[in-house]
Amino acid sequence: MLLASPWWIFLVIFGILFSAYMSMKYSLEERHVEHEFIEKEGQIYLERIEEEREKRKIEKS
Numbered sequence: 001m002l003l004a005s006p007w008w009i010f011l012v013i014f015g016i017l018f019s020a021y022m023s024m025k026y027s028l029e030e031r032h033v034e035h036e037f038i039e040k041e042g043q044i045y046l047e048r049i050e051e052e053r054e055k056r057k058i059e060k061s
Helices: 008-060
Strands: none
Touching: none
16 A cells, blocks of 8 residues: 555655754754853843942942
C-alpha cells in the first residue's frame, strides 16, 4: 500500500518534516538570542540605577 504511492508524495512528506525541523531549530535559536539581548539590556539598566544612586549619595553628603 505505502510503496504503491507515487514517489513525489514521499518528497512532499519529507519537505513538510524538514520544514518543521528547521522552523523549530531557528525558533529556539531566536529565543536564545533574544534572551541574551534582554540580559544585556537589563545589566545596562541596573548599572544606570547604581550610578544614579551613587550620584545622589554624593550630593547628599
